[in-house]
Amino acid sequence: MIPMHATATADSRQLRWVVAPAHLPPVGTVRRAPGRLGGLLDSGMIEELVVRTGDVLITLGAGKSWHQLGDQVRDALADALLTPGDWRVDAVSCDNALLAQIASELLDGPIGALAASHGGSIQLVSVTGNNVTVRIAGACNGCPAVDSTLHGRLESELRRRVGKPVTVSTETNSLPSTLGKKLLSLILR
Amino acid sequence: MLRQRPAAPKQSGATIKLAQLAPGQQATIVGTVPDAAPPVAGRLWQLGFRPATHVDVIRRAPLGDPTIYRVQDTELCLRRREARLIEVVFDTDR
Amino acid sequence: MTSCHDSGGGPVAVASTRRIALVGSPNAGKTSVFNHLTGLRAKTGNYPGVTVGRSVGTVKVDGVTIAVEDLPGTYSLDAISPDEQVVTDLLAGAFDHIEPPGAIVLVADATTLRRSILLVAQVIRLGLPCLLALTMGDELTVRGGRVDVDALSAALGIPVTAVVAHRGSGIDDLRAQLGTFDRWQRPPILPPSDPEAADAWGKSVLDAADYAAPRPDQRTNRIDQVVLHPVWGVGVFFAVMFAFFQIVFTVAAPLQDLVGQGLTWIGGRVTGHSGNSILGGLIGDGIIGGVGTVLQFVPQIMLLFLLIALLENVGYMARAAFLMDRVMARTGLEGRAFVAMLSSFACAVPGIMATRTLPSSRDRIATVLSAPLMTCSARLPVYTLLIGLLVAPQTRWWGFSAQGITMFLLYLGGGTAALISAWLFKSTILRSDLLPFTMELPPYRFPYPKAVLVAMWGAAKMFLRKAGTIILATSLVLWTLLNLPPRGAETAHLSPTDATAYVMDRSYAADVGKAIEPVFEPLGFDWRTDIALVGSLSAREVFVSTLGQVAAATDPADPREALMTMTDDHGRRVFAAPTVVALLLYFMFALQCMSTVAVMRRETNSWRWPALAFGYMFVLAWVMAFAARSIAIGLGA
Numbered sequence: 001m002i003p004m005h006a007t008a009t010a011d012s013r014q015l016r017w018v019v020a021p022a023h024l025p026p027v028g029t030v031r032r033a034p035g036r037l038g039g040l041l042d043s044g045m046i047e048e049l050v051v052r053t054g055d056v057l058i059t060l061g062a063g064k065s066w067h068q069l070g071d072q073v074r075d076a077l078a079d080a081l082l083t084p085g086d087w088r089v090d091a092v093s094c095d096n097a098l099l100a101q102i103a104s105e106l107l108d109g110p111i112g113a114l115a116a117s118h119g120g121s122i123q124l125v126s127v128t129g130n131n132v133t134v135r136i137a138g139a140c141n142g143c144p145a146v147d148s149t150l151h152g153r154l155e156s157e158l159r160r161r162v163g164k165p166v167t168v169s170t171e172t173n174s175l176p177s178t179l180g181k182k183l184l185s186l187i188l189r
Numbered sequence: 190m191l192r193q194r195p196a197a198p199k200q201s202g203a204t205i206k207l208a209q210l211a212p213g214q215q216a217t218i219v220g221t222v223p224d225a226a227p228p229v230a231g232r233l234w235q236l237g238f239r240p241a242t243h244v245d246v247i248r249r250a251p252l253g254d255p256t257i258y259r260v261q262d263t264e265l266c267l268r269r270r271e272a273r274l275i276e277v278v279f280d281t282d283r
Numbered sequence: 284m285t286s287c288h289d290s291g292g293g294p295v296a297v298a299s300t301r302r303i304a305l306v307g308s309p310n311a312g313k314t315s316v317f318n319h320l321t322g323l324r325a326k327t328g329n330y331p332g333v334t335v336g337r338s339v340g341t342v343k344v345d346g347v348t349i350a351v352e353d354l355p356g357t358y359s360l361d362a363i364s365p366d367e368q369v370v371t372d373l374l375a376g377a378f379d380h381i382e383p384p385g386a387i388v389l390v391a392d393a394t395t396l397r398r399s400i401l402l403v404a405q406v407i408r409l410g411l412p413c414l415l416a417l418t419m420g421d422e423l424t425v426r427g428g429r430v431d432v433d434a435l436s437a438a439l440g441i442p443v444t445a446v447v448a449h450r451g452s453g454i455d456d457l458r459a460q461l462g463t464f465d466r467w468q469r470p471p472i473l474p475p476s477d478p479e480a481a482d483a484w485g486k487s488v489l490d491a492a493d494y495a496a497p498r499p500d501q502r503t504n505r506i507d508q509v510v511l512h513p514v515w516g517v518g519v520f521f522a523v524m525f526a527f528f529q530i531v532f533t534v535a536a537p538l539q540d541l542v543g544q545g546l547t548w549i550g551g552r553v554t555g556h557s558g559n560s561i562l563g564g565l566i567g568d569g570i571i572g573g574v575g576t577v578l579q580f581v582p583q584i585m586l587l588f589l590l591i592a593l594l595e596n597v598g599y600m601a602r603a604a605f606l607m608d609r610v611m612a613r614t615g616l617e618g619r620a621f622v623a624m625l626s627s628f629a630c631a632v633p634g635i636m637a638t639r640t641l642p643s644s645r646d647r648i649a650t651v652l653s654a655p656l657m658t659c660s661a662r663l664p665v666y667t668l669l670i671g672l673l674v675a676p677q678t679r680w681w682g683f684s685a686q687g688i689t690m691f692l693l694y695l696g697g698g699t700a701a702l703i704s705a706w707l708f709k710s711t712i713l714r715s716d717l718l719p720f721t722m723e724l725p726p727y728r729f730p731y732p733k734a735v736l737v738a739m740w741g742a743a744k745m746f747l748r749k750a751g752t753i754i755l756a757t758s759l760v761l762w763t764l765l766n767l768p769p770r771g772a773e774t775a776h777l778s779p780t781d782a783t784a785y786v787m788d789r790s791y792a793a794d795v796g797k798a799i800e801p802v803f804e805p806l807g808f809d810w811r812t813d814i815a816l817v818g819s820l821s822a823r824e825v826f827v828s829t830l831g832q833v834a835a836a837t838d839p840a841d842p843r844e845a846l847m848t849m850t851d852d853h854g855r856r857v858f859a860a861p862t863v864v865a866l867l868l869y870f871m872f873a874l875q876c877m878s879t880v881a882v883m884r885r886e887t888n889s890w891r892w893p894a895l896a897f898g899y900m901f902v903l904a905w906v907m908a909f910a911a912r913s914i915a916i917g918l919g920a
Contacts (some may be wrong), residue, residue, distance in 0.1 A: 001479050003487035005438055008471040015471055018438070018491055070472035078480070228363050229719045234478055235359040236721055237398040251513040252609035255618075257724060261398040262496050264503075264724040266605050268612070271719045 025087035032088035036076035208272035216277035237261030307390035309356030312418035344462035364642030386464035400485035426497030435492035440470025587629035592738035596730035615709025627657035658697035764792035807862035873904035
């Protein structure tokens with residue numbers, strides 16, 4: 001089951017459901033959700049569902065209380081998160097700040113951990129438009145797997161979360177070294 | 190007492206009973222056997238023997254029973270009678 | 284192990300207004316927190332209708348008195364033992380006359396939080412105001428773990444306080460919060476009840492709290508490599524057992540002698556200075572003689588309890604239970620019953636109280652019924668006296684002291700009898716309910732002097748109270764019965780010694796003794812022995828002081844010689860070998876201790892079990908004494 005817990009917010013009808021980013025659908029306000037959660041949203045029991053970078057904000061309809069609906073919402077949410085691809089989300093205008101936040105969360109989380117387990121590190125340098133620039137260090141520098149880690153996982157995760165064609169590039173991205181890396185990876189493949 | 194250690198199974202998916210492991214071996218818990226009495230199964234869960242949890246077999250008593258296991262940061266002993274109720278798979282990536 | 288022989292008579296009354304309960308797993312440091320909060324002034328008793336002990340104390344916060352109840356340790360609100368059932372029932376309000384508490388303080392060990400977070404979920408789900416007291420935070424850090432207490436509090440939705448129970452830091456903070464439990468933060472929704480969902484919830488919460496699990500405790504690992512080693516471990520175990528017996532016989536001896544000498548001196552001054560000879564006799568022989576025998580054993584008892592408390596606090600007792608489990612399982616019991624039996628070598632009372640650690644109520648009762656057969660310290664003066672009558676001090680058998688060998692055999696006999704008795708009970712009327720045997724082995728922790736001394740003082744208090752009340756009362760009554768009616772006129776012409784003997788032979792005690800003589804006649808006991816037996820129903824030590832009085836009446840200078848040569852009405856030697864052997868076996872098996880009966884009653888919450896224990900042990904004692912006597916006579920002793 002997907003780990004999650006709820007904490008209170010300033011609004012008594014709204015709870016912040018903390019879920020690991022890897023399980024979350026794209027960021028934004030939810031139009032449609034699968035299963036029972038969708039049912040609750042459509043019927044107005046849930047007034048609003050907003051997916052953020054590390055949690056889902058759920059606001060109940062007027063007159064509804066978490067005391068009544070808590071267990072129900074939890075079960076429905078857990079169910080719905082099993083298929084994040086089925087959610088229909090109004091993507092937010094993706095500004096640099098949001099992209100940077102999502103990227104740094106991923107680098108602080110699973111992607112960074114993966115790099116660290118191999119003795120290296122990946123750090124965020126900057127974000128421009130749809131491009132995220134990172135710096136690789138330690139054992140990752142020169143490692144042939146860097147491509148699959150960076151471009152493969154990081155890129156696809158970012159694209160999934162943001163819903164835009166995000167690209168990832170490394171800081172020391174001079175043409176000869178890029179070509180050299182591509183040759184090396186071809187040989188080693 | 191020397192006992193034949195069970196060899197790691199050829200397919201990593203084969204489950205064996207926790208009771209079959211020897212001290213020094215490690216495994217990941219799959220669950221409890223279906224015919225375990227519910228209170229016993231519930232108690233084992235509560236003590237930390239949950240699916241996808243890592244378990245270390247630490248040592249066995251000189252007389253053969255019980256055995257000390259480390260699970261969820263705690264060292265617990267179980268008799269063979271209870272260890273037979275827990276299904277595990279060997280850790281393949283350790 | 285807290286104070287035994289408590290006046291745990293009536294129910295524990297608790298003010299109806301503000302009540303807080305402490306809930307947590309065993310080994311979480313809950314009792315430490317309780318002691319810090321209530322300052323050791325807790326009242327103990329039993330929960331109604333069950334054999335589970337209850338501890339309630341009070342704490343004063345901002346002028347308001349709040350009752351704090353230390354609930355039994357539990358791993359889950361889905362109970363599998365009577366102790367755990369009490370926690371579940373009390374929190375659900377299922378007890379007729381006990382309201383659920385107003386708030387709960389959850390005590391959890393920070394180093395095992397990944398496991399106990401499920402209990403936290405269950406307790407929060409009850410809907411009462413909760414506060415989490417997190418213990419062993421220092422140990423968590425030392426072992427490479429970490430937790431953000433504030434983030435944990437935000438994720439759980441309840442207040443969280445870090446407490447280092449042994450040192451008492453964080454306790455003031457905790458105490459201050461107890462006054463305002465109505466205003467404690469409550470979670471917006473309750474954690475899930477489904478075990479898998481609760482597990483997922485727990486993982487999420489700990490992740491949000493930046494929880495890093497500690498590494499396994501290296502020091503414990505290294506120590507256990509030796510202590511639980513198939514060869515070295517068994518060696519350590521026997522060394523510990525040996526230490527026990529060394530204390531009983533050797534270490535305490537000089538202290539015992541000191542006490543004995545002191546008492547003799549006092550006794551001498553009193554009888555010497557007392558103008559009124561009856562009063563002098565009363566105080567000198569009755570009180571000081573009777574109580575003195577018990578006081579002589581206080582050093583030994585305290586040292587034994589010190590050792591037991593040390594072993595428990597360090598964490599060795601769990602290892603001993605682990606090593607002995609297979610043996611105990613043969614009798615139908617389990618490893619923890621061994622610890623209870625071991626404590627009974629000092630005194631059955633703390634041994635019986637130690638059965639609280641056994642989850643199975645049938646295991647508990649079987650151990651309670653069998654533990655008194657273990658050779659307790661009170662039997663020692665009796666054995667010493669009787670062995671002295673049987674075997675001359677210098678005798679050697681195969682190079683060893685004959686007296687020593689006999690004593691060893693008696694100890695062995697007691698231990699074996701206890702195990703056989705437990706096995707019999709567990710095979711018949713107390714057959715197992717097949718509870719899973721699971722036992723936590725906590726890391727070795729440095730025994731905090733305060734905790735150890737508290738345990739030791741509790742035991743000493745118990746012993747002094749036994750001396751001060753039961754034995755004092757019995758000694759007074761016995762002395763009175765033995766020395767009245769005074770028959771001043773008839774004895775006027777006799778020497779003081781002869782006069783005392785004359786009075787004693789015709790005293791009220793003699794009447795009673797002669798009346799019950801038929802019961803013990805086949806065992807060879809005369810009326811004086813019978814009186815001593817009746818007197819020692821209260822406590823075994825009284826046997827020695829009573830016989831001492833009787834012997835001193837005949838020959839104050841050499842009581843042993845008096846007993847050796849004492850003859851009954853038919854001219855036969857009273858303490859001939861077969862009779863002494865019969866007496867030894869009688870004392871091995873008989874339940875001659877009111878304190879034990881009282882604590883049995885308290886721990887099993889009924890008179891049925893103490894009555895059964897007394898009955899079966901009396902029959903067993905009589906039969907074994909008769910058998911031994913017959914064998915001794917047959918062998919031509």
